[in-house]
Amino acid sequence: MTTTSQDTTGGRRAGAETLLEVRGLRKVYDGRVEAVRDLTFAVSRGEFVCVVGPSGAGKTTLLKCIAGLLPPTSGDVVLEGSPVAGPPPGMAVVFQEYGRSLFPWMTVRQNVELPLKQKRLPRDRRQELVDEALAAVSLADVPGSYPWQLSGGMQQRVAIARAVAYEPHILLMDEPFAAVDAQTRADLEDLMRSLWHRMGVTTVFVTHDIDEAVYLGQRVLVLSSSPTVVLDDVAIDLPVERDQLTTRSSARFAELRAHVFEQVRRAKRERGR
Amino acid sequence: MSRALRGGRGLLAALLLPVLLVAAWWVLTADSTSFYLPPLHDVFARFPEVWTPERIRLDVVPSVLRLGAGYALALVIGVSLGVAIGSARRLRAFVEPVLEFLRAVPPTVLVPVFMLFAGLGDTMKVLVIVSGAVWPILLNTIEGVRAVDGTLSETCRCYGIHGPARLRHLVIRSASPQIVAGMRQALSVAIILMVISELFAAEDGIGYLLIQFQRGFAIADMWTAIIVLGLLGIALAMLMRLFEWRTLRWYRGLREAQRGRS
Amino acid sequence: MTKAPELSSAQRGPAAVDAGSGPGSVARRLLRGNVAAGVLGFAAFLVLLEVVPRTGVVSPDYLPPFSRIAGALGDLVREGGFWTAVGDTLRSWFLGLLIAVALGIVAGFVIGTVPVLREFTASTIEFLRPIPSVALIPLAVLVFGLSMKSTLLLVVYASFWQVLIQVLYGVADVDPVARDTARSFGLGRWARTVHVTWPTALPYVFTGIRLAAAVALILAITAELVIGIPGLGAEIGVAQQSGAVPRMYALVVVTGIFGVIVNVGFRAAERRLLSWHASVRGEVPV
Numbered sequence: 001m002t003t004t005s006q007d008t009t010g011g012r013r014a015g016a017e018t019l020l021e022v023r024g025l026r027k028v029y030d031g032r033v034e035a036v037r038d039l040t041f042a043v044s045r046g047e048f049v050c051v052v053g054p055s056g057a058g059k060t061t062l063l064k065c066i067a068g069l070l071p072p073t074s075g076d077v078v079l080e081g082s083p084v085a086g087p088p089p090g091m092a093v094v095f096q097e098y099g100r101s102l103f104p105w106m107t108v109r110q111n112v113e114l115p116l117k118q119k120r121l122p123r124d125r126r127q128e129l130v131d132e133a134l135a136a137v138s139l140a141d142v143p144g145s146y147p148w149q150l151s152g153g154m155q156q157r158v159a160i161a162r163a164v165a166y167e168p169h170i171l172l173m174d175e176p177f178a179a180v181d182a183q184t185r186a187d188l189e190d191l192m193r194s195l196w197h198r199m200g201v202t203t204v205f206v207t208h209d210i211d212e213a214v215y216l217g218q219r220v221l222v223l224s225s226s227p228t229v230v231l232d233d234v235a236i237d238l239p240v241e242r243d244q245l246t247t248r249s250s251a252r253f254a255e256l257r258a259h260v261f262e263q264v265r266r267a268k269r270e271r272g273r
Numbered sequence: 274m275s276r277a278l279r280g281g282r283g284l285l286a287a288l289l290l291p292v293l294l295v296a297a298w299w300v301l302t303a304d305s306t307s308f309y310l311p312p313l314h315d316v317f318a319r320f321p322e323v324w325t326p327e328r329i330r331l332d333v334v335p336s337v338l339r340l341g342a343g344y345a346l347a348l349v350i351g352v353s354l355g356v357a358i359g360s361a362r363r364l365r366a367f368v369e370p371v372l373e374f375l376r377a378v379p380p381t382v383l384v385p386v387f388m389l390f391a392g393l394g395d396t397m398k399v400l401v402i403v404s405g406a407v408w409p410i411l412l413n414t415i416e417g418v419r420a421v422d423g424t425l426s427e428t429c430r431c432y433g434i435h436g437p438a439r440l441r442h443l444v445i446r447s448a449s450p451q452i453v454a455g456m457r458q459a460l461s462v463a464i465i466l467m468v469i470s471e472l473f474a475a476e477d478g479i480g481y482l483l484i485q486f487q488r489g490f491a492i493a494d495m496w497t498a499i500i501v502l503g504l505l506g507i508a509l510a511m512l513m514r515l516f517e518w519r520t521l522r523w524y525r526g527l528r529e530a531q532r533g534r535s
Numbered sequence: 536m537t538k539a540p541e542l543s544s545a546q547r548g549p550a551a552v553d554a555g556s557g558p559g560s561v562a563r564r565l566l567r568g569n570v571a572a573g574v575l576g577f578a579a580f581l582v583l584l585e586v587v588p589r590t591g592v593v594s595p596d597y598l599p600p601f602s603r604i605a606g607a608l609g610d611l612v613r614e615g616g617f618w619t620a621v622g623d624t625l626r627s628w629f630l631g632l633l634i635a636v637a638l639g640i641v642a643g644f645v646i647g648t649v650p651v652l653r654e655f656t657a658s659t660i661e662f663l664r665p666i667p668s669v670a671l672i673p674l675a676v677l678v679f680g681l682s683m684k685s686t687l688l689l690v691v692y693a694s695f696w697q698v699l700i701q702v703l704y705g706v707a708d709v710d711p712v713a714r715d716t717a718r719s720f721g722l723g724r725w726a727r728t729v730h731v732t733w734p735t736a737l738p739y740v741f742t743g744i745r746l747a748a749a750v751a752l753i754l755a756i757t758a759e760l761v762i763g764i765p766g767l768g769a770e771i772g773v774a775q776q777s778g779a780v781p782r783m784y785a786l787v788v789v790t791g792i793f794g795v796i797v798n799v800g801f802r803a804a805e806r807r808l809l810s811w812h813a814s815v816r817g818e819v820p821v
Contacts, residue, residue, distance in 0.1 A: 067431060068430075069427055069430060069431070086430070087430045087431045087432075087433065089433055091431065092431065092432070093427075093428070093431040095424055095427070095428065097424050100422050100423075100424035100425060101424050101425060101427075101428045103425065103442070103443075103446070104523055104524070104527045105446045105449075105523040105524075106523075114432070114434070114442065115432035115433070115434070118432060118433050118434050118438060119433075146523060146526055146527075148523075148526055148527045148530035148531070149526065149530065166432065286654045286655050286657070286658070287657070287658040288658065289655055290655050290656055290658065290659045291658060291659050291662055294659065308677075309674065309677050309678050363572060366568070366569035366570075366572035366573055366576070367572045367573065367575060367576035367579075368576050369569075369573055369576070370573040370574070370576060370577045371576055371577055371580045373795060373798070373799075374577075374791055374792075374795055375791070376794075377791050377792075377793075377794025377795040377797075377798055378787060378790055378791035378794060379752065379753040379756045379757060379790055379794065380753070381753065381756065381757040381760060381761075381768075382756060382757075382760065382768070382771055382786075382787050382790050383787070384760070385760075385771060385772065385774075385775035385783060386783070386784070386787060388775070389596075389597045389775075389780065390597050390598075461665065461667070464665075464667045465667045465668070465669050468667055468669045468670060469669055469757065469761065472669070472672060472673075472761055473761065480669075483670065483672075483673055484673055486673070487673030487674075487676065487677060492677070495673055495674070495677075498670075499670050499671070499673075499674065502666065502667055502670040503665075503666040503667075503670065506665035506666050506667055507661075507662055507665050507666070509665070510661070510664070510665035
């Protein structure tokens with residue numbers, strides 16, 4: 001049974017300015033494997049949107065298409081009014097494999113500074129941004145270290161600092177905390193929330209962890225398994241101030257979580273898995 | 274063990290066997306009447322006679338300059354071609370069999386070939402050195418460029434790092450462990466070719482002196498030349514090590530960290 | 536427990552052997568495309584080799600067109616003397632390689648497994664290794680004259696280091712956990728060497744043999760060329776002196792072919808013989 005994208009305006013805040021629009025995104029690999037069938041949704045400026053779905057649901061494909069790293073077979077990705085043909089300026093990406101996304105021959109500071117050099121910012125401004133970003137992720141004391149001298153969690157913080165220092169209009173994160181242990185993950189999740197609070201960066205956060213998606217997001221987009229469509233767009237009406245302990249044990253959290261979980265399970269069943 | 278003691282032991286370990294070997298050589302040949310193996314004492318005595326400042330200027334310097342020129346040229350050609358070929362999958366597949374064949378030809382065999390083109394002068398010798406030294410550098414560069422990490426590459430695309438910046442910050446740095454390994458192999462090849470080209474057809478050079486001494490049966494002098502070549506090889510190898518130690522500090526650290534983690 | 540980050544191939548270290556294509560039709564298609572491109576490239580090279588001398592860009596006296604080289608090659612193959620020379624070269628290559636490998640493995644294992652020896656010989660190895668083997672050519676000529684022994688001296692000296700270095704690295708690569716486990720089971724030194732050290736070092740041994748084989752071929756031919764000992768190298772020297780240019784090139788091609796056979800052959804043998812060895816070992820850059 002094929003499904004098409006549901007109406008996805010449920011979660012969006014009324015009257016907000018649209019930053020990112022994805023219309024009818026379709027991606028077929030090698031002319032045969034239809035990874036993504038039809039994705040349509042929009043993201044407003046300043047929103048924190050989580051994308052969740054069963055494994056193999058084309059979440060990474062979606063992110064790569066938004067990031068301009070992968071050309072879609074059909075459909076559009078429109079960022080700030082312009083269609084995305086290649087990686088657009090004003091966008092930062094944080095990958096899951098932090099070990100491979102940081103340059104091992106550069107120090108932490110140099111890693112964070114590199115994209116800023118590319119932006120041709122003057123040295124003082126670069127210095128400022130780097131210091132701010134490293135302080136924001138609590139890594140102000142290791143600017144001279146090399147990434148491989150740091151733990152996994154710290155490396156991912158460096159990647160986040162780099163993204164944040166870049167002052168992007170939109171931040172894409174591809175399962176960034178999947179390869180990190182549970183305690184570090186909790187810290188990093190809170191870090192993301194606080195960064196988002198302070199800087200108000202529009203964020204699209206892809207994850208397979210339903211709890212994480214509900215904890216972090218203002219909206220959760222639930223994807224089906226491939227060929228992928230948007231199954232649901234859930235508004236997360238949890239309080240703005242969230243806390244690992246209290247929020248996660250609240251009743252509303254449990255409801256939302258169960259709702260998303262049910263969607264994902266249904267998606268898996270429909271696919272016949 | 275305290276640091277001073279450890280350092281002392283390290284020095285002892287480094288020097289003991291070499292010193293013992295030289296001493297043994299000295300003692301065992303002290304009364305030698307063998308034609309080919311004169312007493313080491315005599316060989317040492319010949320050093321100041323043979324390797325005068327003039328001799329050094331006229332023979333050692335040209336040799337080393339030719340070596341340097343050939344090596345530098347091989348480095349430039351090898352890295353630039355290597356980056357170009359390594360970055361383009363189609364081009365690599367196209368060129369690979371030809372390269373595989375060309376590099377399998379023993380470089381010394383090309384000396385007669387180059388003599389046809391370039392006669393007996395410095396050009397010929399530099400060409401010979403380049404023709405042999407370029408291969409380890411070229412092939413290792415291709416290999417290194419090919420293996421640039423995909424995630425790192427995507428990161429560069431996302432942050433708009435293209436063209437020369439990408440080349441400098443991503444490609445060459447990422448391939449530098451391989452390139453440096455190639456540089457090390459190329460150094461040994463270059464030294465060998467320098468000597469061969471001078472053994473064959475030359476008017477000056479350390480290799481030239483070596484063969485002259487042998488032909489003139491100046492055996493002790495010949496041994497000094499062998500020792501000089503050995504020292505040259507050792508000195509250059511040490512320089513290479515120093516270079517490697519400094520440029521690949523990050524790589525060593527990275528590997529150690531990974532090994533520790535697994 | 537933090538999951539270990541995925542290692543890119545660059546971070547794993549220089550790979551000894553391209554492991555070849557993965558499963559699936561995409562990989563197979565890629566491989567076929569690569570093979571086709573390679574054949575095309577080689578053909579283009581030959582065409583260039585034919586055309587360039589003919590157009591006079593390079594004088595045909597210095598670089599005969601490919602067809603003439605091929606003709607000389609055909610003549611060569613029919614000559615008895617050629618095959619004798621091939622036999623001479625291969626004989627010294629093989630013998631020298633055998634000796635160097637035997638010495639290298641024994642020395643490597645002995646030095647590698649006794650930490651004191653390792654420590655005290657390290658500097659000596661570093662000093663002796665960079666000495667160019669060709670510096671010994673005049674000495675070899677003096678002592679052994681124009682016999683195969685001269686070639687052997689040079690071949691063994693140069694190839695020995697390749698094997699030794701690789702074996703040392705192989706022995707050093709032994710997993711301390713495996714070694715301790717063996718010791719706790721009461722395995723004596725010899726048993727440990729056989730059951731733990733040898734299998735770990737085996738891939739390195741093969742790499743060392745492969746590298747040594749290539750070096751041995753080069754040195755054998757070089758010795759023949761420079762000294763005049765009978766063999767392919769000597770044939771090249773003779774051809775050059777007598778001005779038989781196409782013949783000289785044909786002989787160069789023959790040495791190239793042998794070089795390719797040695798490289799490719801040993802790599803293939805290594806892959807086949809070590810297919811059971813699940814290791815992420817890399818060729819240690821020498």
